[in-house]
Amino acid sequence: MKTTPEALKAEWQAGRFEPVYLFYGQEDFIIEQLCEDFLAKALLAEERDFNLDIFYGNEADAVKVVNIASSFPMMSTRRVVMVKGVEQMNAGPIQLIHKYVTRPSASTCLILTAEKLEGRKSKLHDIQKVSCSCEAKILYDNQIPDWLRKWVRQFDLTISDEAIRLLQAHTGNTLRSLAAEIDKLRLNLQQRKNIEVQDVEQVVGSSKQYTVFELCDAVGAKNLNRSLNILSAMLQNGDKPPQLLTMLSRHFFILAKLRELKSKNLRDDDIAKRLKVNPFFLNNYRRQANQYGRDQLKTAFSHLLEADQHLKTSYQKPRLVLETLLFKLQYHIR
Known part of the structure; x- marks a missing residue:
């Protein structure tokens, strides 16, 4: 059964718990909050010493996980077992956990978390079918305001x-x-x-520190010096090159899509909804889109794809790959 964070919290508030949960997706903060919210409702603080076990996929022993999950709670109505990063386990251990979740203990809540479920043949997909699962997706620009309102409401x-x-x-x-x-x-x-x-x-x-949006804005505005300075600061602050490349690609996709929508006489709110961006930033995107023709955007996507391949397969330093990309995006597509 697939559900949402809001539905899960409502169930937990009412005291209803499933024997197996699978929380997965790229937004690890949502997954982390789900785990915290669950524990706050499922176990009292004094029950956790003997009834809460947390494992990590890269070092977990699946036999131990299953044995503990199969045992009865001590002086509590339930036992909680968490396996974080379950996708890091090998196929054999995941197979063992899958066997358990087909007939789970009624007095145990097993929580599995994963960044992704891997390929179609992965046993995690089979676990998803027999568990209560929730996907934590990266939010779009236009979803952030509602999230912030809900976050401060608590x-x-x-x-x-x-x-x-x-x-x-x-x-x-x-x-x-x-x-x-x-x-x-x-x-x-x-x-x-x-x-x-x-x-x-x-x-x-x-x-304030630099954000990926400022980097994208500097690139979109063809300000090479500023974009290189922002890139340097972000890498020093620990931002990951693949994530920066993903956001740059998304930025140019928005610019390309905005050029397509230009001739459709849509209202700004409708355009922002189609682009999945905050209307507040639409004029900025529009100014940048006007600087690129269709052929220039094609060339930009070619440079982005080349950088992606270099990050994944070449021996070039990621910093050099990104700096070269910024130069090409601003000087090779004029």
Whole structure:
């Protein structure tokens, strides 16, 4: 059974728990929050010493996982067993866990997490069919405002639309980073209950780091020096080259799609919805799209594909691959 984070939380709040859960997807912050929310409802703090076991896929012993999951809880109504990164286990151990989930213990909740389910023949797909599964997808630009409103609501706070726009522009779409900034804003609010744009300017602006959106903007605006400086800072801060390349590719896809929609006389809200971007950023995308013709965008995608292949197969340093890409995107497609 496939479900959503909201539906899961409602079930847990009502005291209803399934014997097997599979949380998977690229948004690890959502998965982490699901695990925390589950534990808060499933076990009391004093029950966890004897009834909570957490394993990691790259080092877990599947026999031990199954044995513990099959045992009865101690002085509690349920036992919880978590295997984080289950996709890192070999086929044999996953097969053993699959055998368990077809006939799970009624007094145990087994939670499996994975970044992805791998190929069609993976046993994780079979586990998904007999478990309560939830996919944690990376949110699009236009989904972030609603997420932020829900996130601050748990602290009995509200946030203005202008504050959301500025926070998203400063921080990007990484949920973990957004949640960290909200924590700073909460401390600054004191007794107030609404986050305003002035709060974001004061708190987030003072600790701002470059985001992938600023990198994309600099590339889209053909500002080579700025884009190289941002790239250097982001790599030093630990951003991963494949993720940066993915976001650059998505940025150029938006520019190409925007050129296609230009002749359809759509309202800005409709265009933003089709592009899955925040309407606040639409004019910026439009200005950048006007700098590229159809052939130039084709060339840009060719350079992006070449960089992807180099990152995956060549011995070139990832930093050099990305710096070369930025140069090509801004000078080889004029």
